[in-house]
Amino acid sequence: MIDFAIYMTTIVCIWAVLAISLNIQFGLTGLVNFGQILPFAIGAYSAGIASFHGLPIWVGVLAGLIMGPLIGFLVIFPTRRMAQDYWALASLGIAEMFRLTMLNFRGIAGGVEGTIVERLSDPRVAMAVSVLALVVSFIVAERISKAPLGRLLRVIREDETLAATLGRNPFRFQVVAMAVAWAMASAVGVLYAHITGFVDHGSFMVIETFIIWTAVIVGGPGRNLGVVVGAIIIQAMSVSTRFVAQWTDLPSDVVANLRLALVGLLLVVMIMYRPEGFLREKKPNYDVKS
Amino acid sequence: MTQIFVNSIIYGSQIAIIAIGISLTYSVLRFANFAHIQYAVIGGYATYVFHTAFSVPIVLATAMSMVFTGAFAVLIDRIVFRTIRHVTPEGKMIASWGVALFLRSILAAIFGGSALFFELDTTTIRVGGAIFTTLDVAVVLVTLCAMLAMHVLLRYSRVGVALRALANNFELAEVRGIPSERMILLLWFLSGAYAGLGGTLFAIETQLKPNIDLLILLPVFAAITIGGLGNVYGAVVGAMILSFAQNILISIDFGSLVGAMQWYVPSQFRDAVAVTALVLVLLFRPQGLLKGLGGAKP
Amino acid sequence: MAAAPVAAEPISVGVIANLTGTDVRTSVNMTRGIEMAVADINEAGGIDGNPITLITEDSEYRLQEAMNAANKLYGVDNVEVAIMFGGSSLMIPVANLAQDKGRVLINTSSSSSKLGDYPGTLFSVLPLDDIIGKKLGEWVAERGHKSAAFVVPNNTFGTGLMNAAADAFVASGGEVLAQVAYTEGNPNYRADMQTVANVEPDAIIAAGYGDDSRTIFKNAQQLDIAAPWYGAYPTIFAIDDEEWMSERFFGVDNGGASLKSTMELAERYRAEYGEEPLSHVFYGYDAMQIVAKAMELGGTSSSEIAASLPEVVKSYEGATGKITWDDRGQRIDPPVEFVEFKDGAFHILGTGE
Numbered sequence: 010m011i012d013f014a015i016y017m018t019t020i021v022c023i024w025a026v027l028a029i030s031l032n033i034q035f036g037l038t039g040l041v042n043f044g045q046i047l048p049f050a051i052g053a054y055s056a057g058i059a060s061f062h063g064l065p066i067w068v069g070v071l072a073g074l075i076m077g078p079l080i081g082f083l084v085i086f087p088t089r090r091m092a093q094d095y096w097a098l099a100s101l102g103i104a105e106m107f108r109l110t111m112l113n114f115r116g117i118a119g120g121v122e123g124t125i126v127e128r129l130s131d132p133r134v135a136m137a138v139s140v141l142a143l144v145v146s147f148i149v150a151e152r153i154s155k156a157p158l159g160r161l162l163r164v165i166r167e168d169e170t171l172a173a174t175l176g177r178n179p180f181r182f183q184v185v186a187m188a189v190a191w192a193m194a195s196a197v198g199v200l201y202a203h204i205t206g207f208v209d210h211g212s213f214m215v216i217e218t219f220i221i222w223t224a225v226i227v228g229g230p231g232r233n234l235g236v237v238v239g240a241i242i243i244q245a246m247s248v249s250t251r252f253v254a255q256w257t258d259l260p261s262d263v264v265a266n267l268r269l270a271l272v273g274l275l276l277v278v279m280i281m282y283r284p285e286g287f288l289r290e291k292k293p294n295y296d297v298k299s
Numbered sequence: 300m301t302q303i304f305v306n307s308i309i310y311g312s313q314i315a316i317i318a319i320g321i322s323l324t325y326s327v328l329r330f331a332n333f334a335h336i337q338y339a340v341i342g343g344y345a346t347y348v349f350h351t352a353f354s355v356p357i358v359l360a361t362a363m364s365m366v367f368t369g370a371f372a373v374l375i376d377r378i379v380f381r382t383i384r385h386v387t388p389e390g391k392m393i394a395s396w397g398v399a400l401f402l403r404s405i406l407a408a409i410f411g412g413s414a415l416f417f418e419l420d421t422t423t424i425r426v427g428g429a430i431f432t433t434l435d436v437a438v439v440l441v442t443l444c445a446m447l448a449m450h451v452l453l454r455y456s457r458v459g460v461a462l463r464a465l466a467n468n469f470e471l472a473e474v475r476g477i478p479s480e481r482m483i484l485l486l487w488f489l490s491g492a493y494a495g496l497g498g499t500l501f502a503i504e505t506q507l508k509p510n511i512d513l514l515i516l517l518p519v520f521a522a523i524t525i526g527g528l529g530n531v532y533g534a535v536v537g538a539m540i541l542s543f544a545q546n547i548l549i550s551i552d553f554g555s556l557v558g559a560m561q562w563y564v565p566s567q568f569r570d571a572v573a574v575t576a577l578v579l580v581l582l583f584r585p586q587g588l589l590k591g592l593g594g595a596k597p
Numbered sequence: 598m599a600a601a602p603v604a605a606e607p608i609s610v611g612v613i614a615n616l617t618g619t620d621v622r623t624s625v626n627m628t629r630g631i632e633m634a635v636a637d638i639n640e641a642g643g644i645d646g647n648p649i650t651l652i653t654e655d656s657e658y659r660l661q662e663a664m665n666a667a668n669k670l671y672g673v674d675n676v677e678v679a680i681m682f683g684g685s686s687l688m689i690p691v692a693n694l695a696q697d698k699g700r701v702l703i704n705t706s707s708s709s710s711k712l713g714d715y716p717g718t719l720f721s722v723l724p725l726d727d728i729i730g731k732k733l734g735e736w737v738a739e740r741g742h743k744s745a746a747f748v749v750p751n752n753t754f755g756t757g758l759m760n761a762a763a764d765a766f767v768a769s770g771g772e773v774l775a776q777v778a779y780t781e782g783n784p785n786y787r788a789d790m791q792t793v794a795n796v797e798p799d800a801i802i803a804a805g806y807g808d809d810s811r812t813i814f815k816n817a818q819q820l821d822i823a824a825p826w827y828g829a830y831p832t833i834f835a836i837d838d839e840e841w842m843s844e845r846f847f848g849v850d851n852g853g854a855s856l857k858s859t860m861e862l863a864e865r866y867r868a869e870y871g872e873e874p875l876s877h878v879f880y881g882y883d884a885m886q887i888v889a890k891a892m893e894l895g896g897t898s899s900s901e902i903a904a905s906l907p908e909v910v911k912s913y914e915g916a917t918g919k920i921t922w923d924d925r926g927q928r929i930d931p932p933v934e935f936v937e938f939k940d941g942a943f944h945i946l947g948t949g950e
Binding site: 010012013016017020112120121122123125128130132205206207209211212214216217247248251252255261262264265266268269 | 658
């Protein structure tokens with residue numbers, strides 16, 4: 010039981026960091042990233058590529074920390090001239106491009122076979138590192154949202170023109186937020202690879218992005234503590250339904266499907282009834298011309 | 300080469316008929332509905348149930364499924380999308396993802412995750428070097444008719460005029476007295492019915508599985524993006540462009556072209572073609588390839 | 598020898614399978630095979646009077662969920678042994694976990710050679726790809742085919758098999774014209790099959806299973822590809838048009854399919870579930886049976902099971918034939934059968950070791 014608690018803490022911390030990272034992008038600056046799994050994948054694959062080519066672990070760690078923000082910069086660059094929902098779709102596509110590249114080119118990191126990575130075999134160490142990653146990410150995110158930068162980001166989110174008239178270049182601040190957010194996600198990607206000991210394209214499908222989104226929406230976008238709670242709720246729900254399944258007599262595949270249905274339902278209900286201000290805040294969008 | 304043409308037309312038709320529904324709702328409601336592809340899957344299952352459990356002939360079963368799926372899309376709108384009309388497009392997209400996840404899981408809980416098949420008799424036809432089946436012909440013809448019907452409806456009926464007015468300027472159309480909520484219901488019904496038809500055609504040609512939506516998500520979204528989001532005609536053209544691009548790319552013997560031994564682009568790159576097209580168009584020509592080439596919003 | 602039971606206390610065995618997501622049918626088949634074995638074992642009095650209960654967990658074919666499932670089974674339910682269905686991308690991380698915890702994992706589906714790195718933890722009832730692949734490649738050449746195209750799923754199973762078979766085929770003088778690795782779960786493989794049609798091979802060498810293989814055959818038929826098919830484990834393929842496939846489909850299968858007991862098992866499956874069993878039923882069945890026998894022989898703790906398993910398989914003639922393990926618990930030298938599909942059933946053309 011204690012082992013299970015240690016494991017769950019590790020996993021929750023990792024997903025919570027991903028949620029905080031998305032929250033910095035969405036909750037603070039209004040960037041709708043449907044490819045949030047990408048920085049995570051970049052981190053994991055940095056570890057995977059290093060391992061696949063026989064490089065020391067620190068190369069993978071360093072590469073992850075650099076490549077995450079760097080690719081993040083490339084991805085955010087086009088938002089300057091794109092409608093938000095277009096960029097959202099593009100970010101989804103870019104994440105898939107990365108995954109398909111990793112899948113189809115065997116020479117990069119094993120292709121379809123994936124690659125084995127050196128493992129943090131002591132679960133306590135893994136938990137300690139994950140908790141540390143969460144604490145650092147949380148503090149950084151809080152600093153950003155409380156600092157003048159955060160206030161400005163909120164202005165940007167509300168009204169880019171207003172921000173610009175204040176003599177600020179909103180895009181520059183979005184870039185900073187993006188770089189920080191992607192560095193976090195990428196860092197836990199490296200960590201995740203070293204915890205599971207395996208990197209494979211299957212962990213970075215489109216569906217994973219929406220699990221992070223569900224955590225952010227459930228926790229309340231804009232609030233760092235909220236999205237951490239959101240991540241805990243989603244992971245707890247995912248795991249606790251396993252126990253429910255055991256107590257009921259329903260066939261296991263039916264319960265498994267109902268569990269996923271519940272996640273979908275939760276996501277929809279939250280957006281409908283408890284958007285916590287942020288989705289509801291924006292003005293009606295019938296007149297939004299793309 | 301004729302065979303590549305035939306393959307492209309068949310796959311393009313299958314994608315197109317699903318894609319136009321997304322473009323249709325996008326044109327008025329301004330959000331890309333992820334759940335639409337799941338409506339298509341529901342349509343496939345509905346036809347399957349009507350056809351196998353109640354022994355309804357396939358054509359009638361398909362018609363019934365169109366009505367059912369249309370009504371279903373209206374129902375989902377009443378429950379979910381109407382409540383969040385004021386939410387940003389991105390918020391609606393996320394909600395639609397939740398709807399899709401919910402529906403997919405419920406379908407899987409009811410029907411199981413394994414594939415179901417329609418057992419229809421088909422005959423193989425050869426024309427020139429190309430081989431296809433009577434079913435392929437039916438799929439392409441039905442798609443063609445459905446598109447013509449949509450065209451006539453949008454261009455020449457009062458309903459179509461009203462829908463186009465809403466698409467062009469929602470507030471203005473409302474001020475002019477177009478009953479927007481009733482029109483939105485109709486919009487969902489149409490879009491759902493087309494999804495039902497598209498899903499059925501897809502299922503008859505291939506197989507029926509709850510998670511098919513995830514597999515055709517990218518090609519469908521690539522198609523509507525290439526054609527320009529919200530452009531119903533664009534969706535069809537986009538589907539065809541994509542289908543031809545995918546099929547031609549993997550059919551060219553690049554090896555012989557450079558005088559080496561045979562070498563083809565591996566077929567698993569088809570998905571990559573769709574995704575790359577999606578991203579490139581969004582980045583460099585977000586209005587779609589058709590804008591300025593006579594493509595107009597409905 | 599067997600530890601005396603205190604009371605009739607159920608013994609839990611874990612099952613990890615992808616009950617949702619892709620490739621559900623094969624996974625459910627395996628789970629049912631396990632359930633059928635449990636029914637048999639419990640009917641015969643269980644393990645020294647203690648019945649076996651299964652705890653089945655879904656992996657969604659996602660690493661994260663497979664890890665959740667394994668951590669729950671080993672960490673909360675405290676199962677000593679789990680039987681798993683899934684590719685190596687899920688199996689290897691779970692094997693790591695089982696090794697850390699000193700538990701046992703039985704692999705019914707993955708045939709990656711990397712799985713040999715967990716001796717005493719992971720045992721496979723499915724033979725390694727290279728063995729069946731090699732036999733297949735050699736056999737196709739032996740039957741006089743000069744060229745071949747490959748059609749396999751783009752996963753470890755498919756590409757592993759393809760590489761082994763291609764090497765053997767080329768070594769026997771054959772020429773490989775095309776290697777198609779298709780994306781699993783697609784509703785349509787017309788374009789993939791077009792690639793095969795373009796190169797006009799003498800034979801098609803295939804790996805695959807379930808719904809995908811059925812769609813592939815269907816598309817091949819639609820494109821009128823006449824070449825004969827040679828499949829690895831032909832019984833796990835789902836056939837679309839039996840008449841068309843008749844005398845067109847050959848393969849190398851694990852021995853055992855022709856055993857009387859296996860046929861009876863298949864008959865029971867048909868009666869119970871109203872569909873044709875895939876051979877995953879038999880892998881699941883064998884996995885559960887050898888676990889139960891190991892528990893009977895040496896006791897129910899994981900170390901006892903791990904110690905007894907290699908002993909048990911020596912005398913076990915299962916639904917998938919005789920099981921021979923190397924010293925790492927990987928199945929080698931499986932009895933193989935060369936089969937032909939004719940008039941709706943597989944007929945054995947020959948056998949080999």
